[in-house]
Amino acid sequence: MxxxxxxxxxxxxxxxxxxxxxxxxxxxxxxxxxxxxxxxxxxxxxxxxxxxxxxxxxxxxxxxxxxxxxxxxxxxxxxxxxxxxxxxxxxxxxxxxxxxxxxxxxxxxxxxxxxxxxxxxxxxxxxxxxxxxxxxxxxxxxxxxxxxxxxxxxxxxxxxxxxxxxxxxxxxxxxxxxQTREEEARRRVTEERVRIARELHDVVAHHITLVNAQAGVAQHLVRTDAEKAYRALGAIKETSRAALEELRATVGLLRQADDSPPSLAPAPGLEDLDGLVDGFRRTGMTVDVTRTGAARPLTPATGLAAYRIVQEALTNTHKHAGSATAHITLVYGPDTLRLTVADDGDGTARPGPGTGHGLIGMRERATAFGGTLTAGTSPRGGFRVHAELPLPAPKGNR
Incomplete structure (x- = not known):
């Protein structure tokens, strides 16, 4: 009925x-x-x-x-x-x-x-x-x-x-x-896609640059100094292994289900800066680091952003400034970390026009946490990247 x-x-x-x-x-x-x-x-x-x-x-x-x-x-x-x-x-x-x-x-x-x-x-x-x-x-x-x-x-x-x-x-x-749920889902997918693309660019550009430089050193020394050439090949092996591990961790994010637990591998931060600098020094690049102010730990996300900014800036210096010296300056203020990576190169070693993805990625990382980033030629010559990132409030002031 x-x-x-x-x-x-x-x-x-x-x-x-x-x-x-x-x-x-x-x-x-x-x-x-x-x-x-x-x-x-x-x-x-x-x-x-x-x-x-x-x-x-x-x-x-x-x-x-x-x-x-x-x-x-x-x-x-x-x-x-x-x-x-x-x-x-x-x-x-x-x-x-x-x-x-x-x-x-x-x-x-x-x-x-x-x-x-x-x-x-x-x-x-x-x-x-x-x-x-x-x-x-x-x-x-x-x-x-x-x-x-x-x-x-x-x-x-x-x-x-x-x-x-x-x-x-x-x-x-x-x-x-x-519609709102669909738009939010699309927005999150886009943000995650951009984040993964940025991570892939930073990892690949950094490690491939180091491998290329170490391979050049090994090729130059293989006939004159076999011991140094052997050490250079060992450095290539270690750099390649690190690159594969970071690529595997980043690409693994694309294969995880929505409810999969996050990776337990710690993300790099400024506490890993010395290891990053040593990697570039092994390629023959001169890098000095200056720290000013009372250093205090950053949040994991901000620390990763600062690490990637330094990594990309040093990679660009190595690719485009030849044997220039890179100067890294960290200034810890009351509520801001001022980070500067400058070199004294003249750009003569530039192999070709860049894509600009590196500068875009650095700027996106800084602005994502309320910071700023500027990049351009320095009045004294060379190239300069300057970023300001917010610092967490000291525990006594909370």
Missing amino acids: QAMFNHWRRWLAAHDRARDTLPAAVVLFVALWATAVPSDGHGWTWPRPAELGWITLACVPLVFRSRAPLVVAAVVTVLEVLARAATGTQALVPGASLVAVYTVASLRPRRTAWITAATVAVAVAATAVGVGLGDQSGVATSVLVRIDLVLLAAGLGDAVRSRRAKLALVEQRAVLAE
């Missing part, structure tokens, strides 16, 4: 004309039945032709009630008023006008609906008084009943409209929530 009801409901929802015609047919049947049964309840008679014609005429506009509800309400009300005035009987129930008022209330704003209902109620009441027969109490009761019916139709229509609006709002919020 419920399945059949749902089937017809869906069918009526897809056919506007049938949905609008059904109430008109019901009203026509009820009106004919009311006029066919005598007031004493005995016997049954056919409606008079005039009554039959007016009843049918008043129901016809309901077929178009969804397209023009206000126009249909006005036409139906006028036809019912004319029908009562022409037939001079109270038997005609205001069924068509009730359906019209309900339609207006369910499809139009509340203010418009109640103004329409009040107008129809006044017209129906006035018509009932004008054709009233018998004692005044019977007329008064008939008038009140008709007004109540009109107001009830308006209330039902308003309730249906409110329910539709509420359901539409709930559906809109659900769609918006789904």
Whole structure:
């Protein structure tokens, strides 16, 4: 039974004309039945032709009630008023006008609906008084009943409209929530993709640069100093191993399921700076480090950003400045770490135009934690990278 009801409901929802015609047919049947049964309840008679014609005429506009509800309400009300005035009987129930008022209330704003209902109620009441027969109490009761019916139709229509609006709002919020979740997911995927690309660039650029430099040293010494060439090859082996480990850890992030535990390998930080500098020194590059101020530990994320900035700056110096000397300066302020990597090269060793990804990555790392980064040629010659990263507040000041 419920399945059949749902089937017809869906069918009526897809056919506007049938949905609008059904109430008109019901009203026509009820009106004919009311006029066919005598007031004493005995016997049954056919409606008079005039009554039959007016009843049918008043129901016809309901077929178009969804397209023009206000126009249909006005036409139906006028036809019912004319029908009562022409037939001079109270038997005609205001069924068509009730359906019209309900339609207006369910499809139009509340203010418009109640103004329409009040107008129809006044017209129906006035018509009932004008054709009233018998004692005044019977007329008064008939008038009140008709007004109540009109107001009830308006209330039902308003309730249906409110329910539709509420359901539409709930559906809109659900769609918006789904879109927001999708956008948030896409944003997180994009951020993770950029982060992994940045990590891959830093790891590959750094280690391949070191391998290239150590291979050049080994090639130069293999015929003149076999011992040094052997040590250079050993350095290539260690650098390659470190590169593979970092690549394996970074690429492993792409293969993890959403609920996989994070890698237990510690991320590099400024405490690993000496090892990074030693790697470049083994390639023959001169690097000096100056620390100023009371050093204190950074957060793991900020420490990784500082490490990668120094790593990328030294890699660029080695690729583009030849045998220049690199100067690393760390200045610990009250709430800021000022990090500078400068070289005294002239750029003559530049092998070709760079992609610019290194500078972009360094700047993104700094700004991701509320810091800043500038890069460019130094007034004294060479290239200079300067970053300022926020430091966590000392424990005593928290």
